[in-house]
Amino acid sequence: MDHTLLSSLPWAAFGINRPGTGQHTAPSTPNWQEIDLYAALRDGLYVLEPTDWRLRLVVGEDLRAATGLRDYVADTPLNLVLVSRLTRLDETEEPLRQFYTALDTGYISQNV
Template sequence: MECLAERHSTREFTADPLPLQTLSNLLWAAFGVNREDGRRTAPSARNWQEADIYVFLEEGIYRYDATANRLQSILPGDHRAATGQQDFVSVAPLNLLYVSDLAKMGTAAEADKILYAAADVGFIAQNVYLYCASEGLAAVVRGLVNREELAKTLELRPDQRIILAQTIGYPQ
């Protein structure tokens, strides 16, 4: 009950980096594998597990590999500012970008794919909020992102859709 009471959105962050173990724990809480059958900490429609988490740090962009619980390097350099138009996105140490791979959703209708993808990312983002509340971290979900620019930067396919971004760090 306490972490639910503490959950809130914050838009003021320090630049202090997150310890690697905190980052690892946060990503596992978000959408990590928590069962031997490969299922995750957040539900996904029909267990499609279509969501990918892109991790924007000062050092570079990574993709979270939930099966191995590790980061895969995508692009070096600080690209945090590309995740949003708000000033705080380049101050906070971590920005997550949630991308849904609609190709993993089979023959479902396009409208259903978008609906399920958005709901599934919402579950993941809420897990991040609750982890942050339990650890004294600040977070905010953002929908205002330059999807076209980010898709080019990440070299996404047309069936990979950027759903939301989430900024995480220590509260100011």
Template sequence: MSTIALNLETDMVALPAPKLPPTASLEQALKRRRSSRDFLPDALTLEQLSALLWAAFGINRRDSAGRTAPSAHNWQEIDVFVVLREGAYRYDPQAHRLLLVKAEDLRGASGTQDFVADAPLNLVYVADFTRMSGARPEEREFLAGADAGCIAQNVYLLCAVAGLASVVRGLIDRQRLAKALGLSSQQRIALAQTVGLPASA
């Protein structure tokens, strides 16, 4: 099982090719989908992380750079930030890799509930309003939230068939987390989602 290993020359983590559970059906995934706030502290493998991120918002059509989740007007305005014990990263779907944002454990800043600080993985869905050309200001947060919700559901379904626990969260000190991640004034945190091995069956 692979673990996180930085390329010290580029602050980058190359992810293995995503491999999803081969036998689960959509019906099984939907029946098993649930929210859980009880996680083991065990780190996820690089293989598990690769599958999660690809399912969330990876490239599924190389000829058109289409994604696994829809986005309004194909803006693809959501960036997936990966908050681990080892540091915070931004997922680069084109190259299927992680780019280091901060070499610091920011899990405790990724939500206001106690369990987020010890869970192995917190995903943070950040909307970049500069990509939403033509959107009225009053529409941007609503549309970005809808797009983030689609991504979160993809993660839920992957977790359901991969034996992982997950919960999507809106309870976030957005100002604190945005500062910790170094976000600009045009980037807004839509949602966060915690993932890990379930503490109980």
């Protein structure tokens, strides 16, 4: 995959575009910023570190086949995986927590 495209996709999805406030390209309800973005590539699994603007290698092996239920995910050049870190949420009631994290995932995925 072209490295320019690879660096642009995660930024468009959930990069920090207002460094003074730490706010991202997609909203986060209610500013929990609980979503982490992972990139599964042939050479490994990377996590986006938006404050440093880099992809950090997490696992140095091809995990693309484990990122979805369809056979074709093993062969795609890039699989983006959105992970909700529930430890970043406040004490909001469970149904709302699930709803808000689903909203945030939707906002981010619309940017890609």
